[in-house]
Amino acid sequence: MSSKAKFSLLCWGALMPLMVVILFPYATMLSTALKRKDEIFQFEISWLPDGLYLGNFVELFVNRGFGQAIFNSIYISVGATLVSLLVALPAAYALSRLKLPGKSTFRTYLLITQMISPIVLIVGLFRLFAYLGMINDLNALVFAHSAFYMAFAVWMLQSYFDTIPKDLEEAAWMDGASRFASFRRVFLPLCLPGIAVTSLFTFVNSWNEYAMALTILRDGSLQTAPVRIAFLTGTLYETEWNIIMAATLIATLPVAIVFASIQSYLIRGLSLGGVK
Amino acid sequence: MQATQTNDLAPSGRRARKPRESRNLSNLVFILPSIALSLTIIGYPIFEVLRMAVMDVNRFGKIRGFEGFGNFIKIFSDPVFIQSSWQTLIWTVSVVGGTVLVAVPVAIVLNEDFHGRSIARTIILLPWAVSLAMTALVWRFVVNGDFGTLNLALTQLGLPFNNHPWLADAQSAFAIEILVGILVSVPFTVTIILGGLTSIPVTLYEAAAMDGATRWQSLRRITLPMLSPFLQIAIVLNVIYVFNSFPIIWIMTNGGPANGTDILITYVYKQAFAFGKLDVAAAGSVVMFLMLLCFSVLYLFMTRNRSTDG
Numbered sequence: 257m258s259s260k261a262k263f264s265l266l267c268w269g270a271l272m273p274l275m276v277v278i279l280f281p282y283a284t285m286l287s288t289a290l291k292r293k294d295e296i297f298q299f300e301i302s303w304l305p306d307g308l309y310l311g312n313f314v315e316l317f318v319n320r321g322f323g324q325a326i327f328n329s330i331y332i333s334v335g336a337t338l339v340s341l342l343v344a345l346p347a348a349y350a351l352s353r354l355k356l357p358g359k360s361t362f363r364t365y366l367l368i369t370q371m372i373s374p375i376v377l378i379v380g381l382f383r384l385f386a387y388l389g390m391i392n393d394l395n396a397l398v399f400a401h402s403a404f405y406m407a408f409a410v411w412m413l414q415s416y417f418d419t420i421p422k423d424l425e426e427a428a429w430m431d432g433a434s435r436f437a438s439f440r441r442v443f444l445p446l447c448l449p450g451i452a453v454t455s456l457f458t459f460v461n462s463w464n465e466y467a468m469a470l471t472i473l474r475d476g477s478l479q480t481a482p483v484r485i486a487f488l489t490g491t492l493y494e495t496e497w498n499i500i501m502a503a504t505l506i507a508t509l510p511v512a513i514v515f516a517s518i519q520s521y522l523i524r525g526l527s528l529g530g531v532k
Numbered sequence: 533m534q535a536t537q538t539n540d541l542a543p544s545g546r547r548a549r550k551p552r553e554s555r556n557l558s559n560l561v562f563i564l565p566s567i568a569l570s571l572t573i574i575g576y577p578i579f580e581v582l583r584m585a586v587m588d589v590n591r592f593g594k595i596r597g598f599e600g601f602g603n604f605i606k607i608f609s610d611p612v613f614i615q616s617s618w619q620t621l622i623w624t625v626s627v628v629g630g631t632v633l634v635a636v637p638v639a640i641v642l643n644e645d646f647h648g649r650s651i652a653r654t655i656i657l658l659p660w661a662v663s664l665a666m667t668a669l670v671w672r673f674v675v676n677g678d679f680g681t682l683n684l685a686l687t688q689l690g691l692p693f694n695n696h697p698w699l700a701d702a703q704s705a706f707a708i709e710i711l712v713g714i715l716v717s718v719p720f721t722v723t724i725i726l727g728g729l730t731s732i733p734v735t736l737y738e739a740a741a742m743d744g745a746t747r748w749q750s751l752r753r754i755t756l757p758m759l760s761p762f763l764q765i766a767i768v769l770n771v772i773y774v775f776n777s778f779p780i781i782w783i784m785t786n787g788g789p790a791n792g793t794d795i796l797i798t799y800v801y802k803q804a805f806a807f808g809k810l811d812v813a814a815a816g817s818v819v820m821f822l823m824l825l826c827f828s829v830l831y832l833f834m835t836r837n838r839s840t841d842g
Contacts, residue, residue: 264647271641274634275655277715281670282658284681288673343565350562357556362563364832369570371828372578373776375797376820379584379804379813380577383593403573406566464663466779471805482665486783489669497673504666515661516654522723 285508288501289313295498312502322503324477325484328394329463329507332480335398336462337455340406344454348413349439353422366407374404375467385472392475400472401462408461409454416450453521460511481507581821584814591808603815612791613816616799619706620775623795627713627774628767635718636763639725640755660719668783671712675699702792705785709793712780717773721766728762729755768831772824796820 292309316322350356351363374381381400382391390396420443428438469480479487485503489495588599607613642653659667674682677697686693699705732755740750778797781787787794787802794802796816804813 260645261647263644267641267644267646268648268652271638271652271656274638274718275652277711278655278658280681280685281667281674284674285670287681339569343569346562347566350559354559354562355556356559356563362567365567365570367832368828369574371772371824371831372574372821373772373824375776375778375801376817376824377574377577377581378801379810379817380580381573382804383580383584384573384577386593399569400573403570406570410566460661464665466663466665467782467801482663486665486669489672489783497676497679500669501673504670508662508666511663512658512661516658519654519657520650522657 285501285505288498289505291498293496293498312498313506315499316503316506320488320499320503321477322481322484322506325479325481326506328473328478329481331394332397332401332469333459333462335395336401336405337458339398339402340409340458341451341455343402344406344409344413345451348410348417349443351410351414352417366410369404370407374400378467378471381468382471390472392473392478394473394478396472397465397469397480400468401465402458405458405461409458412454412457413447413450416447416454420446449521453518456514456518457522460515463507463511581814581817584811585818587811589811589814591810593810599811603811604819606812607816607819612794613796613799615791616794616796619793620795620797623706623710623713623781624771624775626710627717627777628770630710630714631717631721631770631774632763632767634714635721635725635766636759638718639722639729640751642722643726643729656722657719659716660723664716664777664779665783667712667716668780671708672699672784675708699785700789702789705789706793709780709784712784713774713777716780717770720773721770724762724766724769725759728759732758765831768827771827772831775820775824775827 287304289312290309292311347362351359356362385391385393385396385400388396424446425438425442428442429435433441464482465480466482466486470483470486473479473483476487481503485500485507488500488503584595585603586599586601588596588602590596638656642649642656646652674680675698677683677695677700680698682698683693683696686696698708736754736758737750740754745753776797778801781793781795781798782801785793787798797820800813800816800820803809803816
């Protein structure tokens with residue numbers, strides 16, 4: 257065995273306890289989602305389901321209106337991603353490239369918006385949206401999420417913009433391109449990967465948000481996926497964990513895959529922008 | 533600093549600067565949308581919370597009159613509020629402390645070059661991708677006394693935990709919630725520390741090795757000191773996040789049994805949306821604000837120190 261292989265075993269061994277605790281609930285989720293109801297409540301519970309039973313998923317979408325919750329979640333997450341990009345892109349560009357009076361004040365301001373948690377403000381947020389007539393309006397969540405996730409988007413985008421050499425744009429101006437044309441033709445294509453990662457990060461955050469969605473969307477048909485699923489535990493006479501775990505699996509798996517794909521960028525983005 | 537300021541005031545300097553300054557001012561257009569959005573969604577609710585905290589508000593949100601400090605007196609004389617405050621302290625200190633204790637060694641291992649490192653990183657960061665609400669829900673099932681998989685696993689290992697109702701007792705419920713809290717805070721913390729580790733120049737370790745330093749010595753003398761600014765920031769950010777963490781406790785125990793797992797945020801939420809005491813809830817929020825403000829000032833102070841250092 258080579259020394260690197262030995263060392264790798266050592267590393268995996270050191271990480272193993274934490275990994276077991278992390279993966280244990282997912283194993284539970286998966287095995288329960290594929291079980292029939294009576295398999296959960298029987299006296300001798302087992303790990304593996306008797307067979308691949310997909311009835312829980314059918315039940316969710318056909319009889320529990322889970323499709324609607326997924327739609328609501330997608331609407332809010334896509335909307336929040338677009339709105340926060342719309343306001344964060346110019347701000348990040350200005351921070352990275354332009355002379356701006358009060359630049360450091362703006363940075364501090366962004367930090368402050370991150371320190372105020374939506375949940376501490378929840379009473380005020382509820383009043384704001386009640387005043388605007390937007391309780392039970394999916395768009396309220398679009399704006400709320402985009403406002404709270406905007407600062408992170410600005411940081412991530414700015415740290416990405418900073419890595420793109422200024423010379424390229426300047427060369428384009430030299431060749432007679434206008435400032436806007438050079439922004440669109442030279443700068444924007446170069447930072448597409450950064451924009452993509454930022455969008456995905458915002459999307460995942462918005463998708464997973466619970467407290468604001470719980471409070472502002474009071475109507476059952478407007479609930480987002482996480483709220484709907486948590487709601488399932490409280491409303492049924494007996495908690496049907498097989499259905500709930502199937503729903504958690506659907507709400508979790510796609511975003512977990514998205515997240516895994518951008519994870520290495522996050523390490524870089526955070527160390528460059530958010531923390532510095 | 534002083535010199536440039538007096539220079540600005542000189543008439544000649546001002547005239548020369550004017551066209552450039554007005555162009556800089558027009559650059560504010562770039563940051564205006566972000567300021568407008570956050571002022572509306574974050575700024576206005578702050579104003580509302582501050583206003584309601586000193587008003588007498590009925591359960592439908594109608595303001596009936598000025599209350600002064602009455603709402604604050606009400607919460608400070610509520611034993612549940614005091615109990616929740618202590619529990620918030622235990623919750624925040626245990627979760628943040630536990631997170632740092634787990635995250636530092638994990639990040640150091642993940643920074644090493646070994647086979648399958650990217651898979652290991654993905655698994656460790658996985659809880660970050662999952663909604664806190666979903667994690668809490670799955671754990672609620674895992675620790676379920678009658679058919680949860682934790683008791684199943686423990687029983688199969690020969691331990692006497694058959695049908696043990698973990699969430700029925702406030703102490704064991706709170707302990708489990710703290711463990712879940714640590715689990716979901718580790719990924720973010722590992723990410724920050726990994727960022728710090730990658731910023732340490734390799735040449736430092738090479739020089740140390742040249743001078744005959746062991747791995748352990750360079751860990752203690754180079755890695756940990758170089759990490760300390762990142763650690764400070766990880767701690768303060770985590771304090772803010774954990775202090776405000778709502779879904780884990782709300783979904784797993786709803787603050788119960790008998791308020792034994794209530795923290796300030798669940799206390800405030802219950803005041804507002806279960807008991808309809810919007811004014812008392814607002815006062816509770818203000819108290820939480822003030823507590824967080826101390827941490828925020830600490831955070832700004834620390835980042836400022838760092839930017840002048842570097």
